[in-house]
Amino acid sequence: MVNYIIRRLLMVPLLLFGVTVLIFLMLQVLSPVERSALYVRDIPRNERVLEGIIKRYGLDQPVHIQYWKWLMGTIDPQTGDRQGGILRGEFGYSRTASQPVAEMLARRFPASLELALLAVIPVIAGGILLGVVGAVNHNKPLDQFVRIFGIVGWSFPDFVFGLLLLMLFYANLGWFPPGRISDWANQIVQSPEFHNYTQLITIDSLLNLRFDIFWDALRHLIMPVITLAYLWWALTLRVTRSSMLETLRQDYITTARAKGLSERTVIRRHALPNGLMPVITLGGNTVVGLLSGVVIVETVYNYPGIGSAAADAAVNLDVITVLAFVLLNGFILVMANLIVDILYAYIDPRVRLD
Amino acid sequence: MAVGIDLGKPTSQHLLEVRDLTTRFYTEDGVVHAVNGISYTLDEGETLGVVGESGCGKSVHALSMMRLIPIPPGKIEKGEVIFKGRDLLKLSEEEMRHIRGAEIAMIFQDPMTSLNPVLTIGFQITESLQLHQGMDKAQSRERALELLDMVGIPEAALRLDDYPHQFSGGMRQRAMIAMGLSCNPSILIADEPTTALDVTIQAQIVDLVKRLQDKLGMTVIWITHDLGVVAGMADRVNVMYAGSIIETGPVKYIYGDPHHPYTLGLLGSLPNPEGSMGVRLYSIPGEPPDLVGMPKGCPFAPRCTFKVERCLHEMPMLEEIEPGHLAACWEKDRVRRV
Numbered sequence: 001m002v003n004y005i006i007r008r009l010l011m012v013p014l015l016l017f018g019v020t021v022l023i024f025l026m027l028q029v030l031s032p033v034e035r036s037a038l039y040v041r042d043i044p045r046n047e048r049v050l051e052g053i054i055k056r057y058g059l060d061q062p063v064h065i066q067y068w069k070w071l072m073g074t075i076d077p078q079t080g081d082r083q084g085g086i087l088r089g090e091f092g093y094s095r096t097a098s099q100p101v102a103e104m105l106a107r108r109f110p111a112s113l114e115l116a117l118l119a120v121i122p123v124i125a126g127g128i129l130l131g132v133v134g135a136v137n138h139n140k141p142l143d144q145f146v147r148i149f150g151i152v153g154w155s156f157p158d159f160v161f162g163l164l165l166l167m168l169f170y171a172n173l174g175w176f177p178p179g180r181i182s183d184w185a186n187q188i189v190q191s192p193e194f195h196n197y198t199q200l201i202t203i204d205s206l207l208n209l210r211f212d213i214f215w216d217a218l219r220h221l222i223m224p225v226i227t228l229a230y231l232w233w234a235l236t237l238r239v240t241r242s243s244m245l246e247t248l249r250q251d252y253i254t255t256a257r258a259k260g261l262s263e264r265t266v267i268r269r270h271a272l273p274n275g276l277m278p279v280i281t282l283g284g285n286t287v288v289g290l291l292s293g294v295v296i297v298e299t300v301y302n303y304p305g306i307g308s309a310a311a312d313a314a315v316n317l318d319v320i321t322v323l324a325f326v327l328l329n330g331f332i333l334v335m336a337n338l339i340v341d342i343l344y345a346y347i348d349p350r351v352r353l354d
Numbered sequence: 355m356a357v358g359i360d361l362g363k364p365t366s367q368h369l370l371e372v373r374d375l376t377t378r379f380y381t382e383d384g385v386v387h388a389v390n391g392i393s394y395t396l397d398e399g400e401t402l403g404v405v406g407e408s409g410c411g412k413s414v415h416a417l418s419m420m421r422l423i424p425i426p427p428g429k430i431e432k433g434e435v436i437f438k439g440r441d442l443l444k445l446s447e448e449e450m451r452h453i454r455g456a457e458i459a460m461i462f463q464d465p466m467t468s469l470n471p472v473l474t475i476g477f478q479i480t481e482s483l484q485l486h487q488g489m490d491k492a493q494s495r496e497r498a499l500e501l502l503d504m505v506g507i508p509e510a511a512l513r514l515d516d517y518p519h520q521f522s523g524g525m526r527q528r529a530m531i532a533m534g535l536s537c538n539p540s541i542l543i544a545d546e547p548t549t550a551l552d553v554t555i556q557a558q559i560v561d562l563v564k565r566l567q568d569k570l571g572m573t574v575i576w577i578t579h580d581l582g583v584v585a586g587m588a589d590r591v592n593v594m595y596a597g598s599i600i601e602t603g604p605v606k607y608i609y610g611d612p613h614h615p616y617t618l619g620l621l622g623s624l625p626n627p628e629g630s631m632g633v634r635l636y637s638i639p640g641e642p643p644d645l646v647g648m649p650k651g652c653p654f655a656p657r658c659t660f661k662v663e664r665c666l667h668e669m670p671m672l673e674e675i676e677p678g679h680l681a682a683c684w685e686k687d688r689v690r691r692v
Contacts, residue, residue: 139426250467251463251464251467251468252468252471254422254462254468255460255468255469255470255530256470257422257454258420258422258454258459259454259455259533260451260452260456260482260485260486261455262451269473270470273472274471274472347472348471349472349474349517349519350471350517
C-alpha cells in the first residue's frame, strides 16, 4: 500500500507539469500585447510604451524561456523586483474583477468551496444510500421511485432546473433568496467582532454561535446546493444501483449467504466494497462536474464564487482570468484523482498488490 | 446403510429427507420449471451423487434446500426438506441462518468467483467461525490455520492474510472447502466443485474430499455432470433430467444395470480407455428440453430411442426395479446395457 501511494505521488508533479504546459500553450495563442496583462494592470495604448513592456517582461523571447518566466516570474530590470510567476501565486491582473487574479480567487474561492462541499454531502450520502436501497429492493416500489428520481435528475439540465427552483422558491414563495448572504448579516460577518476562522460562513457562524447568520447563509445555499448536487446525486445513484445489482448477482454473495451471514452483513461486508468501486471512479468525474457546475449555478443564483467570476471573465474575453480558473480546476482535478486512486487501492487489494 | 425412498414414514429417521421439492422461476419468458417434485433421503455418512446435464435443475435443487434461490423470480412452490426432524422450508429466516454454514455447508463450482476478491482468505474463513461457533479473533484464526493445513495448503500461516487472487484455482477450491468444513457441518453440498479446475487438480480435490469425509464422517451431496467422479466416490446416485430425478439407486446398479435410456446414454458417452480405437463416442441426440414449455409426457421422449406412443402423453413415475433402485421410464424393462 505504501509503495503504491509513493508511486502514485511521484506521478503528481508530472501531471501538474502537463497541466501547466497545456495552459501555457493556450496562453501562447494570445498576442504578446494581451499577455502583458500577466504583469501590468492596464495595457497601455501607446505603441512605444507597449514595446517597452513586451521587452521588459520578455514576452517576445523563445517559448521555453517564456514558460520558465511564466512559472517563476521575471526580474524587473529597473526595480530589481521579481514580478509574476504562477508558482509564486501571481496569475496576472483580472480586468473583469478589477484586481489581481490571485486576490480575486482568494476572496471568492471559499464561497465556491462552501457550495461544493455542501453539494458533496447529498451526492455521496443520498446517491450511494438510495442506490443501495434501490438495488436491495430490486423492482419493488422503492426501487421504482429511486429509478425515476435518478432518471429525472440525470436528464434535467442544471440551468433549467436552477431557474425553475428560483422561479418557484424565490419569485413565487419568497423562501430562499439568491446571493450568498443578506446585507444585515454581511455587515456582522465583516465586522471585527466576527471571527472568520474558515471563511465558510456556515461553519464560521456556528463557531461564533451566531445561529441567525447560520440560518441566513443556509437559506441562501439551499437552492444552489440542490441544483448543483441533483445531477451528480442522480448519476451516483444510478451507478451505485446498477453496480450493486451486478455485485449482488456474484457467486461470492451466494457463498456469503451460504455461510449463514445476515442479509445486512452480506450487503455491508461483502457487497458494498465491491459495489462501490465504480462509484469511487465516478468520484473523480463528480469533482470535475461540480467544478463546471458552479459556473452555471453561481451565475443563475448570483452567488459570488469563482464560478460566476469565471463566467464574467469568459463573457468579457478576459482570458487571463479564465486560464487562471482553468489552472485551478486542473490542480483540483489532479488532486481528486490522486485521492480516488488511493481509495481504490485501499478497497481493492488487486490494485494495491500489483 | 439404508438406501431407497420410503415416503410413507410420518417422521423421518433419515438425516435429510427431501419430499416433493418443486421450484419454479417466474421470468418474463414464462415459468421455468426448474425442479419438479423431487424426493429422496440421505443418511449420515452417506455420499450422494447428483448427476445431469447443465440446466437439469441439480444446482437449483441444492440452492432450494438452502433457501438461497433469488426470490423473486424464484419460488419454492411446494415440498419439504426435513433435516434432523425439522422442515427447513418452514423455518424463519433467522433459524435458517443457523443451519447455513453451521449444519449444511456448500461449496461452489467456480473458486475464481465464489471467494470475495476484496477480503483475505483468513477473514473469509474466520467469519463463519465467529458467527456460528462464537470464537474470538485469536481462536478463529488458530482454527482457520488448522483448516487450511488440513486441506493441504502449504505454509498456511503465511497464506492466511493473502487475498483470493494470490491463490491458484486449486488452492482457492481448497480454501473454499476449508471454509465449508470450518463449523463441522453435518452435510456438505459440493456443487460441481471440480468443473472449473484442471484435470490433475480435479483428482486432488476429489481425493481431498474423500479423505476429509472419512476423517470427519460427514454426509456429502456431490453435484456434477461428471459420471466418472461420481463412480469413484458416491454410495448412491440421483440422475436428474429436466428438473426431475429419472433414476436413482446405489452406484453399482446405476453403472452396471441402468434402466433409464438417459442414464444409458450418459454412460454411453463416457470415453472408455479399454474400448477399441476408432470407435466414435456416443452422444445423446437432440437438446435438453426448454424448461419453460415442458412437453406433456416424458421430458426425455423427444430424444429417446426407446420411446413408444405412451411416452408422449403420460409422464412416468419412479418405480422400483430392485430394492433401492428406481427408474422413471415406461419401457424400463427394455432398457439394458449392451
